[in-house]
Amino acid sequence: MRLGVLFSGGKDSTLALLKAMEKEEVVCLISIVSKNMESYMFHTPNISLTKLQATAIGLPLIQKSTEGRREEELEDLEAAIKEAKGRFKIDGVVTGAIESVYQAERIQRICHNLDLWCFNPLWKRNQQELLEEIVKSNFEVIISGIFAYPLDKSWLGKEIDEELIVKLVELEKQYGLSPSGEGGEIETTVLDAPMFRKRIEVVDFEVRAEENVGLFVINKARLMKK
Amino acid sequence: MILVVDMSFKKDSLAFYEFVLPILSVIRKSQPFLVKHRSELSSKDIDGCERIVLSGTALKDNDFLGHVEDFGWITTCDKPVLGICAGMEVIGLVFGSSLQGCLEIGMKEIRLIKKNALFSSTFKAYELHSHSLQLSEEFDVLAKSENCVQAIKHKEKSIYGVLFHPEVRNREIIERLLVVSDE
Numbered sequence: 001m002r003l004g005v006l007f008s009g010g011k012d013s014t015l016a017l018l019k020a021m022e023k024e025e026v027v028c029l030i031s032i033v034s035k036n037m038e039s040y041m042f043h044t045p046n047i048s049l050t051k052l053q054a055t056a057i058g059l060p061l062i063q064k065s066t067e068g069r070r071e072e073e074l075e076d077l078e079a080a081i082k083e084a085k086g087r088f089k090i091d092g093v094v095t096g097a098i099e100s101v102y103q104a105e106r107i108q109r110i111c112h113n114l115d116l117w118c119f120n121p122l123w124k125r126n127q128q129e130l131l132e133e134i135v136k137s138n139f140e141v142i143i144s145g146i147f148a149y150p151l152d153k154s155w156l157g158k159e160i161d162e163e164l165i166v167k168l169v170e171l172e173k174q175y176g177l178s179p180s181g182e183g184g185e186i187e188t189t190v191l192d193a194p195m196f197r198k199r200i201e202v203v204d205f206e207v208r209a210e211e212n213v214g215l216f217v218i219n220k221a222r223l224m225k226k
Numbered sequence: 227m228i229l230v231v232d233m234s235f236k237k238d239s240l241a242f243y244e245f246v247l248p249i250l251s252v253i254r255k256s257q258p259f260l261v262k263h264r265s266e267l268s269s270k271d272i273d274g275c276e277r278i279v280l281s282g283t284a285l286k287d288n289d290f291l292g293h294v295e296d297f298g299w300i301t302t303c304d305k306p307v308l309g310i311c312a313g314m315e316v317i318g319l320v321f322g323s324s325l326q327g328c329l330e331i332g333m334k335e336i337r338l339i340k341k342n343a344l345f346s347s348t349f350k351a352y353e354l355h356s357h358s359l360q361l362s363e364e365f366d367v368l369a370k371s372e373n374c375v376q377a378i379k380h381k382e383k384s385i386y387g388v389l390f391h392p393e394v395r396n397r398e399i400i401e402r403l404l405v406v407s408d409e
Contacts, residue, residue, distance in 0.1 A: 023240040092286075094240070101352055101394065105332035108285060108354060112331065117286045119240045124248035124394065 092117025280313025
């Protein structure tokens with residue numbers, strides 16, 4: 001089965017990609033860049049890095065921009081998936097959805113409209129276990145966005161490792177934060193993973209943060225031998 | 227021992243993570259389990275378990291409809307069985323019901339028709355199906371959505387079917403199957 005993976009460059013869509021590659025043939029990545037500053041700022045930091053990540057993985061990328069208005073965003077996503085079906089003859093789509101029935105429902109509808117399979121290999125997974133799987137699978141993932149109290153700028157750019165997972169789980173107990181950021185508390189950027197042929201090195205970055213909201217913005221990055 | 231039957235198009239498929247693992251995450255808290263793909267199910271597996279759950283599968287996956295005859299054992303089964311989505315469709319089909327087109331995706335209201343051991347009121351549930359059942363007389367209707375029958379029980383056996391996905395929302399329905407008595 002030929003599959004396209006909805007890819008944001010964060011830990012969830014990258015882990016979903018790995019699982020899809022283990023079972024089927026992944027032929028392209030699909031990513032949506034929102035022009036809506038709020039959506040861009042608060043939901044997809046470093047989405048522009050997906051081109052470099054796709055090169056590192058060795059898969060073609062269909063990247064579409066959207067104005068970022070809610071329903072139009074869905075039309076733009078459908079157009080991108082339709083393009084993937086036309087160009088790469090995909091039979092189905094894979095997402096990194098974990099918990100959101102809102103997201104899952106909409107992507108299921110798009111796939112149904114386009115007569116495509118839809119797979120969500122992280123669906124309903126325990127979030128602490130997901131983080132542990134990412135570390136055990138030798139992913140190099142940094143926190144690239146924080147959007148909730150009591151997170152502050154000291155978290156930005158930190159690599160997710162066993163020690164950090166312990167801290168995130170403590171925050172879940174104390175403040176109800178979702179440890180893997182499923183509620184939008186944190187966003188992540190993947191710099192290396194088992195299917196990356198080259199790893200990504202951050203050359204230049206800036207930290208933009210105010211109280212409990214902030215971004216680790218990667219201005220320049222390059223591919224390095226593994 | 228709970229036997230969980232993977233209804234997807236092939237063994238060890240990408241759909242396993244989405245439709246079988248969430249069921250196991252409910253069961254593993256309290257019970258030992260055995261997972262088998264429907265193509266590898268043996269009478270030893272069925273005889274050796276106490277209860278059986280038949281999973282759902284991807285919306286576009288209708289492969290199981292070509293293998294309904296493999297599930298004839300359900301008609302003589304005297305153990306509690308819960309069929310989820312594709313699992314409910316198979317339960318209906320082996321007892322002479324028929325399928326009709328009915329697409330539902332997302333959260334829908336499930337209206338209680340008959341009180342039962344799995345749920346006792348109206349609630350919202352996650353739907354992902356393109357068929358529904360035209361029931362034979364073997365079943366009681368337990369619940370309906372606006373569009374179709376959502377939950378059934380065999381009139382004489384502890385064989386239940388739900389068209390919605392309790393492993394996504396309403397996980398307590400799976401937990402109740404684990405303690406429901408035989409009839």
